[in-house]
Amino acid sequence: MxxxxxxxxxxxxxxxxxxxxxxxxxxxxxxxTPRFPGPKQAGPGAQRFRSAAEASVDDWIQLCTGCxxxxxxxxxxVPISEMNxxxxxxxxxxxxxxxxxxxxxxxxxxxxxxxxxxxxxxPLMKKKVVRWLLDALLQIxxxxxxxxxxxxxxxRWFGARQAPEVGGREVAYFHGCFTNTNETxxxxxxxxxxxxxxxxVIVPPQRCCGIPRLGVGDLKGAREMGQRNIDSLLRTxxxxxxxxxxxxxxxxxxxxxxxxxxxxxxxxxxxxxxxxCEYLLRLREESKSSVVFQPLxxxxxxxxxCHLRSLDIGMPALELLRLVPGLDVSLIEAECCGLxxxxxxxxxxxxxxxxxxxxxxxxxxxxxPDIILTDCEGCRMQIRHLTGLRVLHPVQLLxxxxxxxxxx
Amino acid sequence: MKRFDLIVIGTxxxxxxxxxxxxxxxxxxxxxxxxxxxxxxxxNTVDILGEIPPGTEMAEEITRWIAAHPKHPYARTGxxxxxxxxxxxxELFLPPYHFAASGRGNSLLPTGAGTMRPTWLIPVTMAAxxxxxPAETLIVGFRGFKDFQGDTVSLxxxxxxxxxxxxxxxxxxxxxxxxxxxxxDTSFRERLGESIRQQxxxxxxxxxxxxxxxxxxAAVLKTLETVTGARVFEIPMLPPSIPGTRIFHxxxxxxxxxxxxxxxGHSVSGVMVQDGRCEGIHIPNPPLVxxxxxxxxxxxTGRFLGGGLWAEMDRIIEPVFNIPVFxxxxxxxxFGERFFDPEAHPIHRAGVVTDTxxxxxxxxxxxILANVWAAGSILAHHQAIEEKSRExxxxxxxxxxxKRALAS
Numbered sequence: 001m002x003x004x005x006x007x008x009x010x011x012x013x014x015x016x017x018x019x020x021x022x023x024x025x026x027x028x029x030x031x032x033t034p035r036f037p038g039p040k041q042a043g044p045g046a047q048r049f050r051s052a053a054e055a056s057v058d059d060w061i062q063l064c065t066g067c068x069x070x071x072x073x074x075x076x077x078v079p080i081s082e083m084n085x086x087x088x089x090x091x092x093x094x095x096x097x098x099x100x101x102x103x104x105x106x107x108x109x110x111x112x113x114x115x116x117x118x119x120x121x122x123p124l125m126k127k128k129v130v131r132w133l134l135d136a137l138l139q140i141x142x143x144x145x146x147x148x149x150x151x152x153x154x155x156r157w158f159g160a161r162q163a164p165e166v167g168g169r170e171v172a173y174f175h176g177c178f179t180n181t182n183e184t185x186x187x188x189x190x191x192x193x194x195x196x197x198x199x200x201v202i203v204p205p206q207r208c209c210g211i212p213r214l215g216v217g218d219l220k221g222a223r224e225m226g227q228r229n230i231d232s233l234l235r236t237x238x239x240x241x242x243x244x245x246x247x248x249x250x251x252x253x254x255x256x257x258x259x260x261x262x263x264x265x266x267x268x269x270x271x272x273x274x275x276x277c278e279y280l281l282r283l284r285e286e287s288k289s290s291v292v293f294q295p296l297x298x299x300x301x302x303x304x305x306c307h308l309r310s311l312d313i314g315m316p317a318l319e320l321l322r323l324v325p326g327l328d329v330s331l332i333e334a335e336c337c338g339l340x341x342x343x344x345x346x347x348x349x350x351x352x353x354x355x356x357x358x359x360x361x362x363x364x365x366x367x368x369p370d371i372i373l374t375d376c377e378g379c380r381m382q383i384r385h386l387t388g389l390r391v392l393h394p395v396q397l398l399x400x401x402x403x404x405x406x407x408x
Numbered sequence: 409m410k411r412f413d414l415i416v417i418g419t420x421x422x423x424x425x426x427x428x429x430x431x432x433x434x435x436x437x438x439x440x441x442x443x444x445x446x447x448x449x450x451x452n453t454v455d456i457l458g459e460i461p462p463g464t465e466m467a468e469e470i471t472r473w474i475a476a477h478p479k480h481p482y483a484r485t486g487x488x489x490x491x492x493x494x495x496x497x498x499e500l501f502l503p504p505y506h507f508a509a510s511g512r513g514n515s516l517l518p519t520g521a522g523t524m525r526p527t528w529l530i531p532v533t534m535a536a537x538x539x540x541x542p543a544e545t546l547i548v549g550f551r552g553f554k555d556f557q558g559d560t561v562s563l564x565x566x567x568x569x570x571x572x573x574x575x576x577x578x579x580x581x582x583x584x585x586x587x588x589x590x591x592x593d594t595s596f597r598e599r600l601g602e603s604i605r606q607q608x609x610x611x612x613x614x615x616x617x618x619x620x621x622x623x624x625x626a627a628v629l630k631t632l633e634t635v636t637g638a639r640v641f642e643i644p645m646l647p648p649s650i651p652g653t654r655i656f657h658x659x660x661x662x663x664x665x666x667x668x669x670x671x672x673g674h675s676v677s678g679v680m681v682q683d684g685r686c687e688g689i690h691i692p693n694p695p696l697v698x699x700x701x702x703x704x705x706x707x708x709t710g711r712f713l714g715g716g717l718w719a720e721m722d723r724i725i726e727p728v729f730n731i732p733v734f735x736x737x738x739x740x741x742x743f744g745e746r747f748f749d750p751e752a753h754p755i756h757r758a759g760v761v762t763d764t765x766x767x768x769x770x771x772x773x774x775x776i777l778a779n780v781w782a783a784g785s786i787l788a789h790h791q792a793i794e795e796k797s798r799e800x801x802x803x804x805x806x807x808x809x810x811k812r813a814l815a816s
Contacts, residue, residue: 018713020449020713021647022443022444022448022449022647022648024583024585025444025585025648026444027585030583030586031583031585032586032589034582034586038583071673072443072444072672072673073443073444073448073672074443075442075443075444075445075446075713075715076443077443077675254696255693255694255695255696259694259695267695270695270696271696282410285410309672309673310673311693312673312674312693312698313698314669314670314671315664315669315670318664330665331664331665359589
């Protein structure tokens with residue numbers, strides 16, 4: 001077999017940009033507010049004038065949500081979102097982060113505690129006076145529902161349960177913070193569906209992937225989280241495949257630790273990482289799966305998260321969902337949900353996130369689905385907020401289609 | 409490892425057409441694009457051959473023209489091939505937003521440069537432009553929108569022109585996607601229609617920049633025509649092109665709904681060639697490289713802007729397969745004396761030479777790879793810019809390449 005590697009070398013210089021403006025056609029932010037000049041100007045346009053020796057003047061750079069859609073459409077291969085991210089890190093580095101941004105990116109630390117006292121914390125977070133205080137003191141917008149905590153955490157549940165006898169090979173599961181403390185059923189569904197595929201699941205020690213820190217321009221913090229995860233995952237999983245159910249955690253682990261953060265061991269880790277639906281679909285294609293789904297007569301709408309699109313693995317969840325008999329599933333034609341992780345919780349950005357989300361909400365209203373499915377916890381939060389509909393991770397629905405099989 | 413019946417490389421109109429033709433024939437298709445393709449740059453109408461003067465019968469004239477241009481891509485498809493491919497394209501755009509020829513020949517449409525330009529298929533939102541009478545036409549521009557200079561357009565077209573402030577906006581930094589998004593809102597366009605009506609002095613036609621909504625442009629047109637009582641038309645302008653984005657979205661929607669695997673964001677970094685066949689391709693997403701296999705491959709990577717052709721200092725190469733490129737001798741012969749020479753620059757004829765089935769051939773006329781076909785503007789011996797034949801070549805050869813590939 002011969003390989004031809006004739007691809008012209010790409011350079012990271014902004015001059016690779018020919019200013020064709022394709023990125024402007026997809027940027028969710030510049031479409032709804034003139035306060036952000038859009039990827040063409042904020043990325044390579046401004047990059048030509050940036051100098052490490054001079055103070056940053058990019059006052060609007062924090063309005064980039066980091067969705068990375070611009071990267072996926074650029075015909076010249078300009079790393080636009082990376083330019084934005086580095087510019088944001090410089091801007092924030094010079095001015096310092098506020099307490100809110102310092103606090104919000106540490107959800108993995110207070111999440112455990114909040115989960116333990118969920119019965120007290122959850123009602124408290126719904127109280128108007130608390131929301132007013134958070135809004136006034138921390139600029140966490142009071143119109144945004146805060147995610148409720150669940151007890152026990154996914155990890156506790158997993159550690160305490162009686163694991164079934166499974167004959168097949170071992171796989172490791174990277175659940176991410178949100179699954180652990182706020183949406184434990186996603187983790188339970190992931191475990192159930194993997195075990196139904198005859199895989200033995202282990203849950204290695206793990207920390208926050210660090211993507212929230214990237215979002216607030218904290219490269220140093222993101223690097224620290226990344227290195228801890230690389231070291232602990234490589235040590236504990238020893239060559240096992242590691243599956244993630246959150247596409248944002250997955251993008252961070254697989255494609256940002258190495259190319260952006262230059263962490264040692266990142267490439268080794270990346271080779272073992274797979275999106276859970278990508279993995280299940282592959283088992284099916286290699287005829288290693290005999291799992292049959294039972295009918296679920298529902299009208300479902302699937303949304304492909306921005307970070308799934310950057311993973312460039314297609315839409316494996318949609319392909320799997322199409323295997324469920326009776327499930328009428330179609331794709332939501334919208335670019336972005338607008339939440340942008342922590343972005344949409346911030347008072348100064350709430351209106352932008354809402355405006356971006358409006359397009360998705362209108363697309364959903366035209367489809368009239370019973371249920372919405374999407375791989376990202378941020379998208380799920382935002383779509384619940386926008387539509388009031390039931391929103392699940394695809395593996396939760398696939399698990400439901402399995403359980404019916406078990407009961408029949 | 410994923411295996412497909414067909415891999416299409418390129419997400420421009422040629423690649424999209426090839427993928428859609430193959431999907432309609434029941435094939436399992438992967439379509440990969442480095443970016444979003446050229447539709448978002450200058451996709452508006454469908455040119456077949458602008459050289460044919462308006463008022464003359466296209467079918468008759470083009471047959472004669474093709475006979476006089478035996479090396480042209482149209483010589484592979486013939487008028488019959490163009491017609492069936494274009495009909496399939498029209499079937500993808502069902503009314504109310506549909507494409508039609510306004511007569512049996514080319515029509516002249518106003519452009520954002522204030523010129524009249526010949527074209528063949530026209531979207532319903534531009535149809536009135538072909539019928540407009542300058543003395544009875546009002547050209548409307550928007551204050552703060554740099555991509556459309558209403559004054560220049562009206563001056564050149566000898567129409568009356570006005571520049572309006574957009575309701576709700578009225579600030580600098582307006583972009584085409586932002587305005588198109590506002591147009592999708594009924595109350596916004598009603599108010600815009602009303603402010604246009606107040607400026608009218610008995611005009612029967614109104615020309616606006618091509619930003620009449622992304623989701624439901626026919627509804628935008630209807631509102632504006634109802635409120636103003638005039639016939640309204642969009643005028644193509646600078647990128648990003650909203651009409652082109654609509655075409656792209658419609659294709660993507662159709663392809664994903666029919667089960668195609670649609671990827672964007674990374675260029676092909678290598679191909680697997682064995683025994684004169686392409687077995688598969690490599691797509692990098694750092695730090696990983698994914699491998700995809702297929703029985704057939706269609707190369708629709710475009711020309712210099714899309715990266716299908718690559719100019720080195722002394723020669724032009726095709727970077728994916730390293731297929732020999734037909735080209736004018738040395739660099740000194742690439743360009744004519746004058747930039748705007750009515751005769752095409754010799755470099756514009758450069759491209760991939762194929763057999764009658766659209767399989768690339770070497771200088772001796774031998775097929776290079778038995779299962780690789782080429783489509784779109786990467787083909788040699790056309791002058792799409794001067795001929796005004798770009799979309800016709802994309803659609804006709806994309807259609808034919810898919811038919812031939814799947815028949816093999």
